[in-house]
Amino acid sequence: MKNIFYISLILLAVPITPMSFAWDGSIAMDADKRNVGRGQIITYEGHIYGDYPIDDELVFITVLEKDTKKIILTAQATPESKPAKYFENTAWPFTFQVETSYQEFSAGKTYVVEAMYGAQSAKLEFFIQHEGQPTCLEKLGNDDIAVFTDKENYEEGDTIRISGCLSDRAFAKTINVAVYDPEGKKIGVSSIMPRSDRTYSDNFVIDEKFGLDGTYSVEVDAGGLYSSSKSFVVPEFGGIAMIVMLAGIASVVAVSSKHARIVPRL
Numbered sequence: 001m002k003n004i005f006y007i008s009l010i011l012l013a014v015p016i017t018p019m020s021f022a023w024d025g026s027i028a029m030d031a032d033k034r035n036v037g038r039g040q041i042i043t044y045e046g047h048i049y050g051d052y053p054i055d056d057e058l059v060f061i062t063v064l065e066k067d068t069k070k071i072i073l074t075a076q077a078t079p080e081s082k083p084a085k086y087f088e089n090t091a092w093p094f095t096f097q098v099e100t101s102y103q104e105f106s107a108g109k110t111y112v113v114e115a116m117y118g119a120q121s122a123k124l125e126f127f128i129q130h131e132g133q134p135t136c137l138e139k140l141g142n143d144d145i146a147v148f149t150d151k152e153n154y155e156e157g158d159t160i161r162i163s164g165c166l167s168d169r170a171f172a173k174t175i176n177v178a179v180y181d182p183e184g185k186k187i188g189v190s191s192i193m194p195r196s197d198r199t200y201s202d203n204f205v206i207d208e209k210f211g212l213d214g215t216y217s218v219e220v221d222a223g224g225l226y227s228s229s230k231s232f233v234v235p236e237f238g239g240i241a242m243i244v245m246l247a248g249i250a251s252v253v254a255v256s257s258k259h260a261r262i263v264p265r266l
């Protein structure tokens with residue numbers, strides 16, 4: 001493991017208002033942004049929970065490339081010695097920053113930041129955008145909610161990957177995501193917490209509830225005051241099954257005909 005204590009990982013105490021957390025036992029962590037341009041600084045704030053002393057204990061920070069698991073940076077953060085009450089628990093805060101100008105960071109890749117305290121850990125991902133690629137908030141423009149799906153057409157068994165972002169006035173602790181079939185019937189719903197950078201994501205699996213052939217829509221609602229939707233297409237399951245069956249029958253007939261021509265008559 002490279003032992004890199006670099007300017008790209010700056011240990012500073014910068015306050016953040018935590019809105020979404022990556023939980024793992026007694027440690028939690030949040031970041032002020034998840035999508036960055038190369039050269040930007042990401043500020044992380046974490047909390048260690050539990051009624052125990054932490055004098056001279058360190059939080060070990062590792063930044064690695066998600067796909068290859070290659071370690072990019074390592075460093076340490078020291079929790080504050082004075083605990084605070086947080087979510088009805090005793091919490092020791094710690095902060096650090098990651099500067100993405102370090103030469104081993106590349107645009108178009110996702111990285112994982114892991115904070116470890118003893119046997120506990122918390123992980124968060126960030127994505128470095130290509131040069132000139134607009135952020136979700138830039139795409140938002142004058143709208144209050146942006147909704148995107150990873151594809152325009154889906155088939156049975158696919159996963160709809162929903163993402164988007166919220167304007168400052170539409171930002172809420174929880175938002176509602178609903179999926180409607182071509183007849184306007186609600187067939188899926190969830191409540192999620194947007195991230196502190198005002199982005200969000202959610203998933204739905206194309207299962208038997210998506211049995212109608214046609215255009216579906218996903219709607220994101222923030223506090224009943226702001227909403228937006230995105231449409232996508234799912235073909236009829238029965239139609240797909242019929243096509244597969246007919247193709248199978250055609251293959252069998254073709255093979256049978258071929259064999260009939262090469263088998264001599266008795």
